[in-house]
Amino acid sequence: MNDRLDQTRQQHYQAHDLLWGFAPEHLPLNAPAWVVEALQVEPPVVVRRAQGTAGTIAVGVRGKTRDQRFACWMPRSAVSHSVQPEQLIEPGLAQAHRDWPLFKALALLAEPLDQSGLRWGVTGSLGFQLASGIEVIHPASDLDLLLRTPQPISREQAKAWLELIAQAPARVDVQLQCPAGAVALAEWATSRSQVLLKTQVEPLLVDDPWAVEHVAP
Amino acid sequence: MQTLSFQFSAGQPAQGRALVGCVGSGDLEVMLEPGTSGTLAIEVVTSVNGSDARWQQLFQRMFSEQQMPALNISIHDFGATPGVVRLRLEQAMEALADD
Incomplete structure (x- = not known):
């Protein structure tokens, strides 16, 4: 029951939506330095096509160059606003x-x-x-x-x-x-x-x- | 843009050609042509720099499972995930078989 509820919430955000509120504290410890640097201007992160665990959303952080894309997970509670x-x-x-x-x-x-x-x-x-x-x-x-x-x-x-x-x-x-x-x-x-x-x-x-x-x- | 080359041992040259895939983010284009007997040669043009080791690993895993025919494989990558690469290569091999 809870799982189903979480899935419904998950579908609220769709691939390519942009979310604000992702901070360095949400990064795994092995995140490259450029990711932490990119987050300094508080950019939006991009929703990815992947299934998060309950309470998290699959997102990607964008860096300056094409190969700077970092896949990670954003706590649902951290989303301040979103744009489709x-x-x-x-x-x-x-x-x-x-x-x-x-x-x-x-x-x-x-x-x-x-x-x-x-x-x-x-x-x-x-x-x-x-x-x-x-x-x-x-x-x-x-x-x-x-x-x-x-x-x-x-x-x-x-x-x-x-x-x-x-x-x-x-x-x-x-x-x-x-x-x-x-x-x-x-x-x-x-x-x-x-x-x-x-x-x-x-x-x-x-x-x-x-x-x-x-x-x- | 970076061009990477890989070589694996293979059997007899394959017959026919195949082109599958799509130019676009998260995808890739795969072209197969008959190669030189005994050699599977792969050339990858990718927009993702510094990915040599990951390609090597992926190919090694795929081509150690089966004896491949001799092919020249040309890949144009646009940031595809390993899952997509694997699927496209399988699709290309199947297209070759249907040719």
Whole structure:
């Protein structure tokens, strides 16, 4: 009973949500020095796709470089506030560098995404920067987007999205959030075999991401 | 970006080619081609610096379980976890068998 209650609470935060309140005292002792340093500006941490024990959330700390990502656990009680990728699509949020390719890509895709009626948001480095004000993007940054797709998207639809994305001036990585996990739009559109579904528990190769209901630990 | 090379002993060259995976965070692309008899050669281009030992460990564990055919494996990594790497390599081997 308690377990089930905790799982329900766990689902309140979803992969890619940004959480504030993570402090050095929550780190394991073997954490590299750069992680402690990164936490000095009180950045948000990013919710990961992993099952925490009761009362903890799987999160990642971001450092300055691409290989500085540290996976750890955040006590639920330490979360002061959170932001979802959907809250990061207001164009006004980004004032500087509007001429960078990833912003142009975002401007190109925002309207068709809104018109699709699906919930979508910005993740990755741009999401982190829009939420925190901490500068991590650069002129060659990719654009990472999350599209919430509780209902199946056909491969034809996915191909149409991919064609639109191909016109964008930056590399765009769109993840489709299905009920059981996430699949890359590009793979769903083009793969002739199984596709990789990243679930809360483990990665799986599946024929149809929407046919997988729920992956229990 | 860093390019890493690994070599393991293998059997006869494999037949056919395979390309699986996806360019995107947390994923990787795997390309298999027939290799030189007796050698499994792997080249990994990764955005994660300083990961040599972890790749070596992962491959060692995977390829000590079975005799592999001679292959040139080319991996383009975007920060995939060991679980994803293993799955993609298995998928690529299966695609080769179906070819």
